[in-house]
Amino acid sequence: MNKVLVLGAGQLARMMDLAGTPLNLNTKAFDVRIDEVVHPLVNEYKFGDLQSGIEQADVITSEFEHISHDVLEQCEASGKLLPTSTAIKIGGDRRLEKSLLESCNVANAKHKVIANHEDFTNAIEQLQLPIIFKSALEGYDGKGQWRLKDISQAESIWTDMEEFVAGAKTSVPQGIIAEQMVPFDREVSIVGARNSKGEIAVYPITENHHTNGVLSVSLAMPVPTKLQEQAFEVFSKLAEKLDYVGVLAIEFFQVGDTLLVNEIAPRVHNSGHWTQQGCDTCQFENHLRAICGLPLGNTELIRPTAMINILGQDSVPEAVLAMPGVAIHWYNKEKRNGRKMGHINVCGNNEQELADKLSQLAEILDPLAFEDIKEFATMLQARVN
Structure with missing residues (x-):
């Protein structure tokens, strides 16, 4: 029986457990909120800390990409983490994601990385309106996004983004990606x-x-x-x-x-x-x-x-x-x-x-x-x- 540890204890870990049981796989989940290993279906059942979970697992995986780099490094060091911490980090950081797409010559929306007000101004000059600004980290389900449709909105949006970045509690510095909005079908x-x-x-x-x-x-x-x-x-x-x-x-x-x-x-x-x-x-x-x-x-x-x-x-x-x-x-x-x-x-x-x-x-x-x-x-x- 393979023992699987999933980083994250939400619905995706739950559905992995349900799918793995017929394959005789034993799945547990590391709840990042409480730093404990739990049962994916019944979170009240607890099995110790992360290190204990790593030692007992044959393979470690993840149900989401916004995981502390310290946790990823600890799991990577065990040689059991799949996919790699690099892949997981890329999925959680739009700056790394864009770099990957460019390195593979994969078509994507025209974009600019925003680190300061000068970058913001240059992006507006180099990209055509409308522009969508996305947080580099922890943006999902429409959160951490701003749409610039009229130049008169620019400074107001910059103020909001600046406050958002300043208030970030991420382990890696937060940032912004500016993207040309695509008139898609x-x-x-x-x-x-x-x-x-x-x-x-x-x-x-x-x-x-x-x-x-x-x-x-x-x-x-x-x-x-x-x-x-x-x-x-x-x-x-x-x-x-x-x-x-x-x-x-x-x-x-x-x-x-x-x-x-x-x-x-x-x-x-x-x-x-x-x-x-x-x-x-x-x-x-x-x-x-x-x-x-x-x-x-x-x-x-x-x-x-x-x-x-x-x-x-x-x-x-x-x-x-x-x-x-x-x-x-x-x-x-x-x-x-x-x-x-x-x-x-x-x-x-x-x-x-x-x-x-x-x-x-x-x-x-x-x-x-x-x-x-x-x-x-x-x-x-x-x-x-």
């Missing part, structure tokens, strides 16, 4: 796995929709071969550059037939949750297979699938459970406004059936809690008809 992502032998298996491109900066729906349906090949090429370049082991997610802006990398995540990813019902082997199982030296599982789409995030709600109507081809995954969290509490996976035997089921769900779910689902369902109906 849609946002997509690819999730894939690479093992220590260099073997790669990627899932189909997923179309992502956001509500108030937070992912609300991910849609997996057959995609054009050339687009999938382009995403695979980018995945391979980055994974091989990093000598990556595990699951890696890459978010793109699609502009016509071209994909521009938005950001990367060195872990299992929200936009890959649909794989639990849409594939033979889900992303959580494939991550564990990769880091434990097991063969990678099949990543082909077996049926069109959509994932709907449940945000700030701890229940949904029972009628949802009565629908065939629908599965709910709860995260066992306390209810909080905007918090990711769980997700719903919806499957259809074909694209039309999936669109029909999403339309049915839109009528059942609370329109205030799932405000964009009806609009999304209507859009998908128009596309498949």
Whole structure:
């Protein structure tokens, strides 16, 4: 039995544990908030400190990228950490991420690194409005971002960013990346796995929709071969550059037939949750297979699938459970406004059936809690008809 230690004790560690149990894997999680190793499903069960967890583990991995460098170095020193601390740090720092993309000659939005007011002024002069400014560290779900659409907003935004950076409590100095806003057609992502032998298996491109900066729906349906090949090429370049082991997610802006990398995540990813019902082997199982030296599982789409995030709600109507081809995954969290509490996976035997089921769900779910689902369902109906 392989013993796996996950850095982080949230829902991704939980779903890794659920996926690993049938493979006879023993998974524990290091809760960075309390500096203790816990059970991924029942956090009240505790197993000592980080060093104890490292000693007992066969392999160490991570469910998120914003981890103290001291913790990463301690795990790296054991020789058990996969992916490497370098890959995890790159996923957590947009400055390192942009450097990686440039070194691999991977297309991404035009950008500038902001360290002071002079950099800020130069970025505005060299990039065209609108510009989006993103925190280099700990920015997610729309947080740590500022949009400059009119030059009259510039100094106000600079003041906000300066205060944000000054108040940062990160172990590495905070910073800002300025990006040319891309007039994209849609946002997509690819999730894939690479093992220590260099073997790669990627899932189909997923179309992502956001509500108030937070992912609300991910849609997996057959995609054009050339687009999938382009995403695979980018995945391979980055994974091989990093000598990556595990699951890696890459978010793109699609502009016509071209994909521009938005950001990367060195872990299992929200936009890959649909794989639990849409594939033979889900992303959580494939991550564990990769880091434990097991063969990678099949990543082909077996049926069109959509994932709907449940945000700030701890229940949904029972009628949802009565629908065939629908599965709910709860995260066992306390209810909080905007918090990711769980997700719903919806499957259809074909694209039309999936669109029909999403339309049915839109009528059942609370329109205030799932405000964009009806609009999304209507859009998908128009596309498949």
